[in-house]
Amino acid sequence: MSRKPLVPIEIFKKRRAKLASQFKGAALILTANPEFERNHDAGYEYRQDTNFFYMTGFEEPESVFVFRPGCKPETTLFVRKRDPLRETWDGFRFGPEGAKKEFEMDSTHEISQLSTILPDLLKEVGQVYYRLRKDAHWDQEIMKAIEENKKNEGRSGKGLLAIHDPSVVIGEARLIKSEEEKQWMRKAGEISANAHVEAMKFVRPGVNERHVQGVIYNSFYQQNSPRVGYNAIVASGANACVLHYIFNDQECKDGDLLLIDAGAEYNYYSGDITRTFPVNGKYTTAQKQVYEKVLYVQKAILKMIKPGVLFEELQNTTIDMLTNALIELKLLKGKKEDLIASKEFRKYYMHGVSHWLGMDVHDAGLYQVGGKSRALEPGMCFTVEPGLYIPADDATAPKEFRGIGIRIEDDIIVTEDGCEILTSKVPKEINEIEALMGCQAPPVR
Numbered sequence: 001m002s003r004k005p006l007v008p009i010e011i012f013k014k015r016r017a018k019l020a021s022q023f024k025g026a027a028l029i030l031t032a033n034p035e036f037e038r039n040h041d042a043g044y045e046y047r048q049d050t051n052f053f054y055m056t057g058f059e060e061p062e063s064v065f066v067f068r069p070g071c072k073p074e075t076t077l078f079v080r081k082r083d084p085l086r087e088t089w090d091g092f093r094f095g096p097e098g099a100k101k102e103f104e105m106d107s108t109h110e111i112s113q114l115s116t117i118l119p120d121l122l123k124e125v126g127q128v129y130y131r132l133r134k135d136a137h138w139d140q141e142i143m144k145a146i147e148e149n150k151k152n153e154g155r156s157g158k159g160l161l162a163i164h165d166p167s168v169v170i171g172e173a174r175l176i177k178s179e180e181e182k183q184w185m186r187k188a189g190e191i192s193a194n195a196h197v198e199a200m201k202f203v204r205p206g207v208n209e210r211h212v213q214g215v216i217y218n219s220f221y222q223q224n225s226p227r228v229g230y231n232a233i234v235a236s237g238a239n240a241c242v243l244h245y246i247f248n249d250q251e252c253k254d255g256d257l258l259l260i261d262a263g264a265e266y267n268y269y270s271g272d273i274t275r276t277f278p279v280n281g282k283y284t285t286a287q288k289q290v291y292e293k294v295l296y297v298q299k300a301i302l303k304m305i306k307p308g309v310l311f312e313e314l315q316n317t318t319i320d321m322l323t324n325a326l327i328e329l330k331l332l333k334g335k336k337e338d339l340i341a342s343k344e345f346r347k348y349y350m351h352g353v354s355h356w357l358g359m360d361v362h363d364a365g366l367y368q369v370g371g372k373s374r375a376l377e378p379g380m381c382f383t384v385e386p387g388l389y390i391p392a393d394d395a396t397a398p399k400e401f402r403g404i405g406i407r408i409e410d411d412i413i414v415t416e417d418g419c420e421i422l423t424s425k426v427p428k429e430i431n432e433i434e435a436l437m438g439c440q441a442p443p444v445r
């Protein structure tokens with residue numbers, strides 16, 4: 001029994017070649033995510049550290065990657081040794097030999113060799129790129145190697161190697177998506193969209209939020225997604241006003257809305273979709289009024305997107321338009337400019353309209369460069385997700401709006417002259433949603 005790398009290794013070699021100049025004269029050290037025990041002998045589902053996977057494609061825990069552009073060996077991977085007993089229990093391991101061959105590393109070793117070999121690998125470099133304070137175990141191992149390296153230098157005047165955070169360099173590389181990455185983002189968007197369609201077809205009064213979550217996850221797995229990009233939010237009624245609602249265990253009631261925020265992962269790239277639709281398949285007049293405002297803003301922001309537009313312009317326009325909507329709905333009273341200046345709009349709209357999207361659902365990449373908001377460029381990938389949330393106990397709100405929470409979210413890639421929407425397979429127009437839900441099963445009694 002053996003396994004193959006998830007995606008072609010060429011891709012990781014290209015990424016390393018592209019970043020080589022930025023790590024020249026240094027050693028970039030990346031460490032695998034730890035495994036966590038959930039309950040006796042049973043672990044949490046394992047997912048590799050994003051930057052580690054981005055640079056290596058290697059998915060096993062207890063691994064360390066050392067990249068020294070221009071040195072020999074340039075790439076070194078420390079991995080778990082083969083172990084017939086452990087592999088009988090936990091499954092296949094590549095081991096040093098397999099990792100060298102399949103992941104095309106210059107050099108591989110057993111992870112137990114790290115403390116002996118790493119100090120030597122630091123001899124030829126002037127600095128280290130390593131993310132401190134993320135994992136205490138690796139911090140200790142890496143610091144020991146740096147200390148050991150200094151000892152070996154004797155009184156040469158060379159102090160401890162300086163340690164820099166590699167997150168910004170790798171994050172900036174991850175921000176602009178390559179052609180393969182765009183393909184995987186499209187796939188993640190499509191899988192996620194199909195699952196939302198399944199949920200819309202399934203939901204009816206009396207089903208539990210958990211059951212809807214199951215329908216979505218089942219659809220992800222059926223479409224060959226190995227895991228979610230983040231835990232799904234399935235929030236019926238006023239639960240939708242809790243932005244990161246975690247319980248997903250209430251009954252979906254006739255007359256309520258259901259907000260679902262869920263996305264699948266594909267080749268380590270994540271979708272991120274939110275839709276808000278009526279449990280019984282028909283929006284009430286009040287629900288329609290709020291929904292139409294949010295949808296209008298969402299479509300306006302999608303239209304704005306093109307290279308050169310500043311990231312903050314999307315947020316500022318959203319605040320402007322949603323504050324207008326709040327006045328029209330009689331949720332806020334006063335002049336728009338004053339309500340924005342005093343941040344009163346935050347009572348009903350309190351989050352960003354967009355975040356970078358990629359291998360992490362809230363992906364890496366700077367939002368500001370040189371103290372200024374970033375201008376959009378082709379290949380950037382992000383969400384567009386305005387929302388309005390009217391607390392159930394908001395005594396100042398018109399009664400019919402209390403407990404309504406609505407968010408509408410799509411994923412996009414910036415193109416040369418606009419944007420490509422990755423998640424349009426799931427409807428968001430009221431008539432389309434009602435038509436799709438018209439074929440729903442009768443209520444659960």
Ligand SMILES: [Mn+2]
Pocket residue numbers: 272355383385409
């Ligand atoms: Mn999002």
